[in-house]
Amino acid sequence: MRFSLALTTALAGVARASLQIVPGGTWTTPNGEHLQAHGAGFIQENGVYYMIGEDKSGGHSFSNVNCYSSTDLVQWKLVGALLSQTSSGDLGPNRVVERPKVIYNDKTRKYVLWMHMDSSSYGEARVAVATGDSVCGKYQYIRSFQPLGRESRDMGLFKDDDGKGYLLTEDRNYGLRIVALSDDFLTPTSDVFSWKLEGGNRVEAPAMVKLGNTYFMFASMMTGWDSNENQYTTSTNLRSGWSGWKKFADSGSKTYNSQTTYILKTSESSAIYMGDRWLKDNLMASSYIWLPLSISGTSVTMKDFVSWVPTSNFASWQNPPAETSLEAEQASYGGKVRNVDCSVCSNKLAAGYIGGPDRGSVTFSNIRSDIDGLTTIRIKFLNGDTNPRYANVRVNGDGGRKVAFLSARGNPASSTLHAQLRKGSSNTIVIEGFGDGWGPDIDRLMVPVQ
Numbered sequence: 385m386r387f388s389l390a391l392t393t394a395l396a397g398v399a400r401a402s403l404q405i406v407p408g409g410t411w412t413t414p415n416g417e418h419l420q421a422h423g424a425g426f427i428q429e430n431g432v433y434y435m436i437g438e439d440k441s442g443g444h445s446f447s448n449v450n451c452y453s454s455t456d457l458v459q460w461k462l463v464g465a466l467l468s469q470t471s472s473g474d475l476g477p478n479r480v481v482e483r484p485k486v487i488y489n490d491k492t493r494k495y496v497l498w499m500h501m502d503s504s505s506y507g508e509a510r511v512a513v514a515t516g517d518s519v520c521g522k523y524q525y526i527r528s529f530q531p532l533g534r535e536s537r538d539m540g541l542f543k544d545d546d547g548k549g550y551l552l553t554e555d556r557n558y559g560l561r562i563v564a565l566s567d568d569f570l571t572p573t574s575d576v577f578s579w580k581l582e583g584g585n586r587v588e589a590p591a592m593v594k595l596g597n598t599y600f601m602f603a604s605m606m607t608g609w610d611s612n613e614n615q616y617t618t619s620t621n622l623r624s625g626w627s628g629w630k631k632f633a634d635s636g637s638k639t640y641n642s643q644t645t646y647i648l649k650t651s652e653s654s655a656i657y658m659g660d661r662w663l664k665d666n667l668m669a670s671s672y673i674w675l676p677l678s679i680s681g682t683s684v685t686m687k688d689f690v691s692w693v694p695t696s697n698f699a700s701w702q703n704p705p706a707e708t709s710l711e712a713e714q715a716s717y718g719g720k721v722r723n724v725d726c727s728v729c730s731n732k733l734a735a736g737y738i739g740g741p742d743r744g745s746v747t748f749s750n751i752r753s754d755i756d757g758l759t760t761i762r763i764k765f766l767n768g769d770t771n772p773r774y775a776n777v778r779v780n781g782d783g784g785r786k787v788a789f790l791s792a793r794g795n796p797a798s799s800t801l802h803a804q805l806r807k808g809s810s811n812t813i814v815i816e817g818f819g820d821g822w823g824p825d826i827d828r829l830m831v832p833v834q
Contacts, residue, residue, distance in 0.1 A: 402705045402832045403458040403802060404691040404760035407640070407673045408661055410772075410799035413452065413460050416786030416818075417441070418772060421450050421460075422660055422670055423645050425485030425541065427495075427519060433457060434519050436466065436486050436497070437645075440667040445504065446481040449497070451520040457656075457674075457694050458760070459802055463520040466497060474512060474528050478504050481512070483589075483645065485541040486519065487549055489569045495519050496569040498551060500539050501528040509535035509555065513570055531572040534558050538588040540646070545594065550576065550622070552590035552601075560587050560603060562622055576622050587615060587629065593647040593655050598682055601626070602657075604643045609664035611638040618682040632677070632684040640688045642673035651699035655679065657686055666770055669790040676701045690798075691762065705759075705834035710748050712826040718816075719744030724825060726766065728795050734766060734825040738775060739817020746826055751811035752833055758804050759832045763815070764796040765789050765824040775823035778814040779803040789824040796827040805831075 411419040421437025428434070432453050439448035448465040466484070470476055480502040486495050494515045501512035512528035530536060535555035542550045542562075549565040551572055562576040579587065587603035594600070599619050605612040613636075615629040633639045642659030649655050659673040676692065678685045693702040712735035713723050721744035724736035738744045753759070767773045767789050778784035779801075789799050805811050817823050 402693060402757070402759040402834070403456060404693050404704050404762075404800070404832075405458055405674050406691045406760065406762060406798050406800050407675060407689065408671045408798070409762065410788050410790045410797065411460070411672060412786070412788045412799065412801075413462055414785075415462055416774065416788060418669070418788045418790055419452065419460055419672065420448075420668065421452055422662075422667070423483040424658065425483075425646055426648050426658070427486050427488065429488075429519055431455060434463075434486075435460060436484050438482060438484065439465070440670065442668075444480070444667055445477065446475060446479045449481065449484045449499065449523075453520065457698060464522075466516060466520070466523040467514060467525060474501055475525060480504060480506065483539055485539075485646075486516075487541050487543040487569060488519075489549070490547050492568050493517075494568075495523070496549070497523050498539065498541050500537055502537070506537065509537050511536045511539055511551070511553065515570075526570065531563055532575065534561075538590065540590045540592065542592040544622075550592075552592060554588045554590065554603075560590055562592075577624070577626065579626075589614075589644050591644050591647045591658075593649050595649065595655065595679065596652055600647065600655075600679075600682075600684065602632075602644045602647055603629075604639070609662045611641045611643060611661070613637075614639040614642075614644050614659075616684050627682065630684075633686045634688070637688065639686075640673055640675070647677075651697070653679070654699045656694075656698075663791075666791060669770075669772070671790070691760070705832040707762075707830045708752060708833050710751065710829040710831060712746055712748075712828055716747040716749065717744070718747065721746055726796075726825065726827065729766075729827040730764075730796075734796075734827045736825045738815060738823035738826065739820070740822050741820060743817060744823075745814055745816035748813045748815075748829055750809050751805070751813060751829075751831055752809040753805035753807055753811060753831070754834050756805070756807045758802060761801040761803055761813070761832070762798045762830040763787070763789075763801055764827040764830065765792060765799060766796055766827065767792045767824045773824045774818040774821055775815050776818045777801055777803075778816070780806065780812055784814075784816075786818050792824075798830075799824075 424437030514523040516523035540552035646658040719742040726734040
């Protein structure tokens with residue numbers, strides 16, 4: 385049997401033909417903030433994908449378990465928080481809640497949320513469980529505990545084809561374990577398989593998917609917040625026959641500077657790697673590395689892309705369309721915007737002093753597009769602050785939308801803008817301050833033309 389995530393050439397429909405996933409970019413949602421769903425899990429229901437993850441906008445300590453929805457895996461809308469900080473207890477101040485995952489229980493008709501629960505020193509090493517009546521509604525917190533009396537830190541969930549649920553849990557003494565759950569998914573019942581922490585088996589951050597008759601377990605090595613060469617193993621039986629651990633990304637790439645959080649199954653022969661690029665000193669600015677997996681039999685490989693286009697059924701993908709690079713220093717400036725030196729920018733210059741009290745702005749005119757439709761524009765920028773900067777971005781005379789720009793002090797980073805362009809060369813994009821704040825320094829725009 386051969387599994388492959390094929391490169392397709394046919395467009396998936398003009399309206400979303402070039403909506404792109406940009407690994408590592410600032411991912412602005414309609415509320416104008418960077419997507420806050422780190423360590424996320426995913427669940428699909430009635431054609432809608434739900435992303436459930438950690439809200440790190442307040443830093444390391446727990447604030448919310450957020451839920452976002454999307455029909456295209458590119459445009460995500462914040463629906464609400466499943467759990468939020470309380471005045472005391474497990475969900476109180478200075479607590480750690482990580483890697484939330486949700487599966488649906490067909491018997492109880494409840495959505496069951498599991499997560500890593502801990503103190504700020506990571507001394508408790510527990511899991512916690514909560515339930516909800518709707519996937520993105522409010523959940524009822526139940527309890528925290530050590531599963532089967534053992535420590536648990538990085539964890540995941542898996543629901544098999546027969547409806548049975550499993551906890552994927554890691555601890556320093558007993559290794560990475562697959563643990564069977566009770567019929568209601570609320571209680572661990574027994575170990576199914578374990579990888580002892582020795583040699584190349586020192587792994588954490590588990591994520592499992594089943595394609596055809598084969599189970600694929602993905603995990604990272606144990607290097608704290610620092611990225612490493614993530615691994616995978618396969619078997620046709622959860623209880624035995626697991627292969628040796630192997631790398632799936634390019635050697636030396638440290639999984640393109642990411643750690644696995646989830647493997648999203650998109651068909652019986654395709655899946656997408658979902659990873660976090662952690663910034664341990666500024667966790668809210670951590671970004672997302674999502675890349676298509678190439679799977680042949682039990683062999684998995686993954687390549688890095690600046691951007692890529694998921695097709696309408698998500699079982700295949702396309703290269704992004706051809707782009708035009710529009711240099712900011714060749715655009716029109718308003719207010720006190722001026723060129724600033726930028727040794728890492730494409731032409732050694734960037735547009736600086738956007739926004740502020742003088743309402744500085746940059747206007748890109750005569751932008752070409754070969755189609756009428758919604759597309760993804762990459763804004764290349766620098767931001768020397770720890771906190772995000774923001775800009776109001778107007779396209780073809782509309783009222784604009786708030787766009788976030790995370791801290792970016794090295795090479796220019798990307799912030800994604802999903803915008804409707806007109807066919808022809810009459811498109812205009814204006815980047816200006818949001819409120820009285822300062823915007824980022826702009827290097828250039830990368831605009832699809834097809």
